[in-house]
Amino acid sequence: MSYAPVHLHIPDGFLTLAVSLLFWLITIIMVGLAVSKTNKSLGERQIPLMGVMAAFIFAAQMLNFPIAGGTSGHFLGGALAAIVLGPWAGILVMTSVIGVQALLFQDGGLLVMGANIFNMGILTAVIGFGLYRLVVRQKKGVRLAVAGGGAWIATMAAALVTSLQLWLSGTTRLEIVLPAMLGVHALIGIGEGLITAAALAYIEQTRPDLLNTEKTLQEGSRGWVVAGVLLTLAAVLISPLASGSPDGLERVAEDLGFLGIGQDAPYQILPDYSIPFLGETALSTILAGIVGAALLLGLLILLGRSLRKRMDTQ
Amino acid sequence: MHVDVFDQFQIRESQVHHLDPRIKVVVTVAYILSNAILPDGSWLAFGLAWLFLLLANDLANLGLGFTLRRSAIALPFAVVAVSAVFSPLGEPLAVWDLGFITLIPTDFGLIRFISIILRSWLSVQIAILLVATTQFPDLIHALEHLRLPKTLTTIIAFLFRYLFVLTNEVFRILRAREARSAGLPGIRKGGTLGWRIKTTGSMAGQLFLRSYERSDRIYQAMISRGYTGHIRTLNPHQIQNRDWLFLGGSAAFLVIIQFVGWII
Numbered sequence: 001m002s003y004a005p006v007h008l009h010i011p012d013g014f015l016t017l018a019v020s021l022l023f024w025l026i027t028i029i030m031v032g033l034a035v036s037k038t039n040k041s042l043g044e045r046q047i048p049l050m051g052v053m054a055a056f057i058f059a060a061q062m063l064n065f066p067i068a069g070g071t072s073g074h075f076l077g078g079a080l081a082a083i084v085l086g087p088w089a090g091i092l093v094m095t096s097v098i099g100v101q102a103l104l105f106q107d108g109g110l111l112v113m114g115a116n117i118f119n120m121g122i123l124t125a126v127i128g129f130g131l132y133r134l135v136v137r138q139k140k141g142v143r144l145a146v147a148g149g150g151a152w153i154a155t156m157a158a159a160l161v162t163s164l165q166l167w168l169s170g171t172t173r174l175e176i177v178l179p180a181m182l183g184v185h186a187l188i189g190i191g192e193g194l195i196t197a198a199a200l201a202y203i204e205q206t207r208p209d210l211l212n213t214e215k216t217l218q219e220g221s222r223g224w225v226v227a228g229v230l231l232t233l234a235a236v237l238i239s240p241l242a243s244g245s246p247d248g249l250e251r252v253a254e255d256l257g258f259l260g261i262g263q264d265a266p267y268q269i270l271p272d273y274s275i276p277f278l279g280e281t282a283l284s285t286i287l288a289g290i291v292g293a294a295l296l297l298g299l300l301i302l303l304g305r306s307l308r309k310r311m312d313t314q
Numbered sequence: 315m316h317v318d319v320f321d322q323f324q325i326r327e328s329q330v331h332h333l334d335p336r337i338k339v340v341v342t343v344a345y346i347l348s349n350a351i352l353p354d355g356s357w358l359a360f361g362l363a364w365l366f367l368l369l370a371n372d373l374a375n376l377g378l379g380f381t382l383r384r385s386a387i388a389l390p391f392a393v394v395a396v397s398a399v400f401s402p403l404g405e406p407l408a409v410w411d412l413g414f415i416t417l418i419p420t421d422f423g424l425i426r427f428i429s430i431i432l433r434s435w436l437s438v439q440i441a442i443l444l445v446a447t448t449q450f451p452d453l454i455h456a457l458e459h460l461r462l463p464k465t466l467t468t469i470i471a472f473l474f475r476y477l478f479v480l481t482n483e484v485f486r487i488l489r490a491r492e493a494r495s496a497g498l499p500g501i502r503k504g505g506t507l508g509w510r511i512k513t514t515g516s517m518a519g520q521l522f523l524r525s526y527e528r529s530d531r532i533y534q535a536m537i538s539r540g541y542t543g544h545i546r547t548l549n550p551h552q553i554q555n556r557d558w559l560f561l562g563g564s565a566a567f568l569v570i571i572q573f574v575g576w577i578i
Contacts, residue, residue, distance in 0.1 A: 011391050012441075013433030017350045035463040047465060048536065051472020052480075052529035058473065059480035059525075060518050063488070075518065084522070096469045100477070103453065106387050106441050109434075111346045166394060171430055176397040191511075198515015203522060210526065295358070298365050302372055 008076075008120055008162055008185075009101065012109030016169040023165065024114030030122050031095050034088040041088075050089055054096040057081055063195075076158075078120055079128025079151035080196045084203065084211060086219030087129040094121030119161050123231065124154040128196075129220055130228015136216045140204070148197035150228075155189035156182060157235040182239060330374035330447045334557045335456035341564045342444045346437040348568045352575040354429040359575030363436050366567050370440070374447050381439035381446075395430045399423040450474050452549055459551065464544070476532075480525055487517050 038046065057077040077097075082090030098117050102108040108116045131150035135142050159181045167174040204211045330338070345366065352359050371380050404422025445453075451471065458467045491513065533541075 009391075011387075011434045012346050012437030013349060013430055013435070014391065014395060015350075017347070020350065031466070032463070035465045039465060047468050048472055048533045049526070049529045051469045052476050052525050052532065053522075054469055054473040055476035055480045056522055056525035058477055059484045060521055062481065062484050063514055063517055063521070080518070080522075092466065092469060096466065096473050100470060100473055103441070104445060104450065104474075106384075106438050106445075109346065109437060110343060110441060111350055111437070170401075170426065171395050171398055173397040173400055176400070177394055181394075194511040195515050195518055198512050199518035199522065202516045202519025206519070207523060207526075295361050295365055299368070302365075302368050302378060305372065 008158055009098075009108030009116055010112045010162065010165070011106075012111050014109075014169065014171050015112045015115060015165055017111075019165055019169045020112050020115060023112075023118045027095075027114040027117045027122065030091060031117070034091040034095075037088040038092060046089070050085070050093055051096070053081065053085055053089075054093045054100075057093060057097050058100070075195050076120060076124065076155060076192055078124025078158075079132075079147070079154050079192070080199055082125035082129040083132045083147060083196075083200065083216070086216075087125050087224055088220075090125040090129065091121055094125065097121075115162075115165050119158040119165075123157050123161060124151075126224065126227050127154040127157055127231050127235075128228075130224045130226070131232065133216060133220055133222075134225045134229065136213050140201075144197040144201055147200050148193035150193075150232075151196040152189040152193035153232050153235060155185050155192045156239065157231060159185035160235055160239055326375060328373060328375035328447070329556070329560075330370065330443075332556075333447075333560055334551055334553045335448050335452045336459050336551065337553065337557045337561050338444055338448055339453070339456050339460065341561065342440050344564070344568055345440045348571055349433045349437050352429075352433070352572070355425040356429075356575035358578060359571050360429075360432045360436070362567075362571045362574055366564075366571070367436060367439050367443070370443055374443060376443075376446060381442045384442050385435055385439045387438060392431055392434070395427055398427045398430065401426060452551075455549070455551060468544075476525075476528075479528075480521070483521060483524060487521060491517065 038050075057080075060077055060080075061075050063075055078090065078094050081093045084090075085093060095117050098108060098121055099113065102110055102113050102116070128147070128150045131153070132143065132147050135146045138146075160178070163172070163174065163178045163181045166172040166177060200211065345363070349360075349363060352363070367381065368378055371378055374380075399419045400417050401420050401423030404420035404425075406418045406420050407424065408419055410417040410419070448456075451474070454467050454471050454474070457470075458464060
């Protein structure tokens, strides 16, 4: 099938436990809020709607358009979902999409899913919806331009936070990966923004009952505007700072103690990978030998059984 | 595309297929967690973790190399970890002067890079095995038992059911675009970039409206068939002795992996 992975899905193993758990915590709080808000404000009727909308985002990610030289633009859909369905429903829809992508396609890990949902579902919903709501009373041209621009900024913010998470985990050097990630997603984001604006224009023209000012104002309070604008400002300020002088950001993180949380947590439990009373003694060498031998034996037995099974079936 | 795409291995029979899905989810997450907290460079522990995976593959009757063949999906992401090789910590191994930038790979960085790739490679394989041995509706049911909010599991159930319907819808829309953009060989077909983007936007909008209206019809149809907001399953999920045995065995294995990783 023509399923193309979007390259913001972090696989397992790329983030340390501390970073994974931190973003799970944020994501669980946000998704929990989204569940209780939608349970309160929407009837059971909305559940099938959100499910089918999640399938829509999934399917829409397969739509691509040729740009040039064999590359093509792809679609994340977080901003569009939040604008059309409202921010809370948008977060739930994107959470389901990212969850199913991880479970069914192994696109994005399970332990790092909290981070993936935060980057692609929550950030995009807050920025996309917040900026759109800010100008919801303006003329159509302004609204569409802001929706498209918001989708672009949301993509860039997702790329920025992904880079920061990888860096906090000690997986990447910020000064190499951040400019690369932001550069690639500046291009991908253009496609995202243009498709978002064009899709909104089409929906507004065909079904004005699904997308109008009152509905948007009802779906999210003014707090979303504040959050969206703040996150946008943060992304706009941090991006050049981080790509221009990563050492500066590193210093800030070190001063605030982030770096320690991110990189050292697992290593401080047992310094230098040994415990005091065992250490580098003969005992650990012997144990290593036993485990190595068991490992080899296990492999041989498995290989033998597998070969025999194959011969049996032939 | 049909739902069978993912079900071709799920209908096989094995001890792993018959395990309670809750147990499988818990063991999968525990295994990935165990990989995540292993220290860098504990090769023996990574080897044991691989052995765990091979054992599970074997128990699932899928052949030893089953998950290996499908594990390339996380590889493209490895590119971002390459820069870990040039970690400032550790002893430099070489100096590569590329003119605009000088790269110094270090031993610490290299060990870190290989460990990241191994962790990711092992973790993605256990996830592949979970999906290959569990029917997706059972998986959703397991998540519900594991206290995931019902709103979310129901959305995911609908997502899974209509994913295939809407994917086919996408293929129809894409085919319609193909059919309308005929061109002579060697000559660029289609209009300007702006026109293409507008077309793709209309396709996304069209897909949205078709999905929206479909969800309305689905809801009406479900109401008339007695839908009460809860999706039922015919498979009773009861944790039996062999499930506890599998859980206990896996837990013991993971503890050994951690012991080997941290102490030896």
